[in-house]
Amino acid sequence: MPESFTIAVFSENKAGLLQRVTSSFTRRKINIESLTVSESEVPGIHRYTIVVDSLDEDGVIKVCAALEKQVDVQKAFYYRDTDIVYREIALYKVRSDSMTEGSPALAIVDKHHARILSVEPEFTVIQKTGRREQTAALFDELEPYGILEFVRSGRVAISRPMKELKTYLEELAVASTH
Amino acid sequence: MSTSTKPKAKEKPTTERITGAEAVVRCLIAEGVDVMFGYPGGAIMPVYDELYKYQKDIHHVLVRHEQGATHMAQGFARASGRVGVALATSGPGATNLITGVADAMIDSTPMVCITGQVPKHLLGSDAFQETDVMGISIPVSKWGFQITDASEIPEVFAKAFYVAKAGRPGPVVIDITKNAQFGEFDFSYEKCTSISTYVPRPILDEAKLKEAAELINNAKKPYILFGQGVILSEAEAELKALVEKTGIPSAWTIMGLSAMDTDHPLNVGMLGMHGNYGPNVNINECDVMIAIGMRFDDRVTGNLEKFAKQAKVIHIEIDRAEIDKNVKTDVAIHGDAKEAMATLLPMLNENKHESWLQEFKDCDKVEFEKVIDAECNPTTDEMTMGETIKELNKITGGNAIIVTDVGQHQMVACRYADFRQTKSNITSGGLGTMGFGLPAAIGAKLGAPERDVICVVGDGGIQMTIEELGVILQTDVHVKILLLNNEFLGMVRQWQQLFFDKRYASTEMVNPNFQLIAEAYSIKCNKIDQRKDLVGALTEMMETDGAYLLEVMVGKENNVFPMVPAGAAVADIKLEP
Numbered sequence: 001m002p003e004s005f006t007i008a009v010f011s012e013n014k015a016g017l018l019q020r021v022t023s024s025f026t027r028r029k030i031n032i033e034s035l036t037v038s039e040s041e042v043p044g045i046h047r048y049t050i051v052v053d054s055l056d057e058d059g060v061i062k063v064c065a066a067l068e069k070q071v072d073v074q075k076a077f078y079y080r081d082t083d084i085v086y087r088e089i090a091l092y093k094v095r096s097d098s099m100t101e102g103s104p105a106l107a108i109v110d111k112h113h114a115r116i117l118s119v120e121p122e123f124t125v126i127q128k129t130g131r132r133e134q135t136a137a138l139f140d141e142l143e144p145y146g147i148l149e150f151v152r153s154g155r156v157a158i159s160r161p162m163k164e165l166k167t168y169l170e171e172l173a174v175a176s177t178h
Numbered sequence: 179m180s181t182s183t184k185p186k187a188k189e190k191p192t193t194e195r196i197t198g199a200e201a202v203v204r205c206l207i208a209e210g211v212d213v214m215f216g217y218p219g220g221a222i223m224p225v226y227d228e229l230y231k232y233q234k235d236i237h238h239v240l241v242r243h244e245q246g247a248t249h250m251a252q253g254f255a256r257a258s259g260r261v262g263v264a265l266a267t268s269g270p271g272a273t274n275l276i277t278g279v280a281d282a283m284i285d286s287t288p289m290v291c292i293t294g295q296v297p298k299h300l301l302g303s304d305a306f307q308e309t310d311v312m313g314i315s316i317p318v319s320k321w322g323f324q325i326t327d328a329s330e331i332p333e334v335f336a337k338a339f340y341v342a343k344a345g346r347p348g349p350v351v352i353d354i355t356k357n358a359q360f361g362e363f364d365f366s367y368e369k370c371t372s373i374s375t376y377v378p379r380p381i382l383d384e385a386k387l388k389e390a391a392e393l394i395n396n397a398k399k400p401y402i403l404f405g406q407g408v409i410l411s412e413a414e415a416e417l418k419a420l421v422e423k424t425g426i427p428s429a430w431t432i433m434g435l436s437a438m439d440t441d442h443p444l445n446v447g448m449l450g451m452h453g454n455y456g457p458n459v460n461i462n463e464c465d466v467m468i469a470i471g472m473r474f475d476d477r478v479t480g481n482l483e484k485f486a487k488q489a490k491v492i493h494i495e496i497d498r499a500e501i502d503k504n505v506k507t508d509v510a511i512h513g514d515a516k517e518a519m520a521t522l523l524p525m526l527n528e529n530k531h532e533s534w535l536q537e538f539k540d541c542d543k544v545e546f547e548k549v550i551d552a553e554c555n556p557t558t559d560e561m562t563m564g565e566t567i568k569e570l571n572k573i574t575g576g577n578a579i580i581v582t583d584v585g586q587h588q589m590v591a592c593r594y595a596d597f598r599q600t601k602s603n604i605t606s607g608g609l610g611t612m613g614f615g616l617p618a619a620i621g622a623k624l625g626a627p628e629r630d631v632i633c634v635v636g637d638g639g640i641q642m643t644i645e646e647l648g649v650i651l652q653t654d655v656h657v658k659i660l661l662l663n664n665e666f667l668g669m670v671r672q673w674q675q676l677f678f679d680k681r682y683a684s685t686e687m688v689n690p691n692f693q694l695i696a697e698a699y700s701i702k703c704n705k706i707d708q709r710k711d712l713v714g715a716l717t718e719m720m721e722t723d724g725a726y727l728l729e730v731m732v733g734k735e736n737n738v739f740p741m742v743p744a745g746a747a748v749a750d751i752k753l754e755p
């Protein structure tokens with residue numbers, strides 16, 4: 001049964017690596033729901049956060065093994081939603097004249113604990129951080145008042161287990177000279 | 179890049195100011211390369227200029243098509259156990275390498291491919307002969323790097339040779355922009371001995387080995403399946419010791435051929451779609467399966483739902499991603515085959531499995547009566563591929579390197595050729611690349627000059643890379659070419675006969691006069707279509723000093739059996755149509 005999994009891939013940031021990572025998915029015709037690349041807490045190590053929702057656990061294990069076998073990839077972990085704390089960030093551009101004091105649209109923004117990020121004469125940018133359903137719910141409610149532009153980031157996630165990446169990397173460095 | 183964790187030597191290594199192009203050649207020499215295969219062109223000319231200067235150190239073999247260079251490098255690597263090197267220019271030169279890179283990837287062959295590239299400032303401008311080599315090769319290579327500055331050369335080359343050979347071997351692609359070939363820098367070279375992100379030899383889990391030993395010691399019908407991993411880790415002696423101590427019947431995959439003697443009493447034969455009968459059906463009879471350095475390819479397993487479901491499976495494998503990929507293991511031993519078997523051996527009891535072995539022999543009898551006898555001792559007028567290989571065995575004594583192309587002749591050669599030395603079977607197993615045979619044989623001969631190298635090839639496949647006869651001419655490579663001509667793309671025709679109601683769509687070949695072609699390249703040749711001439715012709719081929727092409731006309735519509743139809747269970751292997 002397919003589930004949603006968040007995969008964290010750690011590697012040095014090298015040209016071509018993104019293609020090696022994505023081709024591990026594309027060659028198996030696995031659709032990537034979202035992909036975020038950023039630094040990690042370890043200097044020089046980048047972190048790819050990838051969400052897939054068409055795999056069962058056996059499938060995600062195989063993809064992680066294929067990722068980890070890449071020469072430049074240090075580690076690949078997979079998590080269920082309950083194993084991580086995660087967020088996405090969404091931005092909404094609406095007409096400023098629909099956001100006047102006491103307007104229903106503004107009430108919606110308040111109700112969703114969203115932030116007004118920027119107010120310009122013509123348009124206003126609203127920011128909502130949360131899980132997918134939460135940013136989507138705000139979208140649905142604002143839509144009748146006109147959304148001029150919408151963007152949502154990929155998922156970023158922090159894992160619950162306490163073992164640090166540093167420790168994994170130390171173990172790997174020892175094993176690499178065996 | 180921080181690749182080497184090795185402590186640096188106290189004194190600074192001496193440096194010399196040289197160009198990137200010279201550095202490329204110096205790196206190759208430092209890695210022990212003395213033969214390489216390539217084809218020049220604009221974007222790689224500075225390197226060729228250096229190869230001219232260093233021609234005493236490196237023998238550069240001028241191929242006729244870059245695909246040939248990769249297959250030669252592969253043949254060289256498989257016969258010698260060393261890293262094969264191929265060199266090409268940018269654009270079309272580079273794209274022509276890709277088939278060989280993909281082939282080396284799936285068959286775990288250590289190879290370093292070097293391509294020229296347009297100067298850095300032209301990257302991405304659709305310059306003349308620019309192509310995104312990294313982008314094309316990444317999905318089919320073990321590792322790759324684009325060098326845009328001369329100073330990167332030593333470290334990248336050191337890493338490339340290390341990666342190609344370390345752990346599960348594979349192809350590496352190095353793309354070098356022209357400005358990096360011209361650029362000068364202070365050269366020094368240090369070999370790479372480890373990379374902090376890569377574990378070539380996983381640390382064995384003692385507990386797992388004990389678990390495996392326990393299973394093996396208590397097994398009634400244990401069965402070993404071994405693959406190329408045994409050859410790649412040079413574990414032939416360990417395998418032999420383990421098999422002989424435990425008395426376990428052992429079967430090889432196509433890539434594992436020659437890791438053991440063909441006529442070892444415990445070698446029960448070949449696995450796979452056209453493998454032997456006993457090895458296939460007994461997959462579903464064994465109680466403990468010990469898979470060593472093999473990857474359960476679908477051509478070996480057939481329908482996974484009906485593969486060894488009754489057995490406990492032990493899998494000894496260096497590549498973590500292969501474990502549990504196709505067949506679920508009960509005991510996974512993630513590690514080097516040689517190390518794993520050496521550690522396992524003292525834990526195993528001496529044993530014999532006579533009645534279990536007899537089950538294989540009973541199957542052999544059936545297979546002999548239904549298939550082998552007719553194939554190898556035919557009473558028909560037409561010659562068969564099987565009898566040709568059997569007669570060849572008598573002459574070589576199983577001591578030749580057999581290189582095959584892809585098709586019926588490949589399956590027949592792998593089924594019937596005798597092997598008495600390791601690294602003697604060179605074939606395109608995973609990718610099934612037609613056109614592999616001839617260039618791979620040339621590479622194999624250069625990798626093992628002291629050995630006889632015989633290329634068994636079909637009339638279809640030889641024409642895919644027939645231009646490499648030019649290498650035999652120019653470089654005087656003494657390979658023997660055994661062309662089994664059935665005037666068909668035989669293997670495809672066989673499928674058309676069995677599964678497409680004999681509709682022979684585009685498989686009949688109108689062939690050129692291969693004798694004239696061989697003569698044009700000054701290669702001695704002969705053609706026979708009578709059984710009475712077979713032994714004499716084979717003997718003459720082997721006794722002739724130099725290259726030779728022997729064309730044997732075989733039955734046009736012969737089939738290779740047994741056969742596990744695609745997607746069927748191994749137990750449903752067919753002995754006849």
Ligand SMILES: Cc1ncc(C[n+]2csc(CCOP(=O)(O)OP(=O)(O)O)c2C)c(N)n1
Nearest residue numbers: 585586587610612636637638639667668669
């Ligand atoms: C590059 C490539 N193209 C197509 C195929 C499909 N194919 C597999 S076997 C075969 C026929 C080979 O014919 P031939 O070389 O005459 O050998 P035979 O089977 O007759 O021994 C073909 C076309 C392939 N394996 N490789």
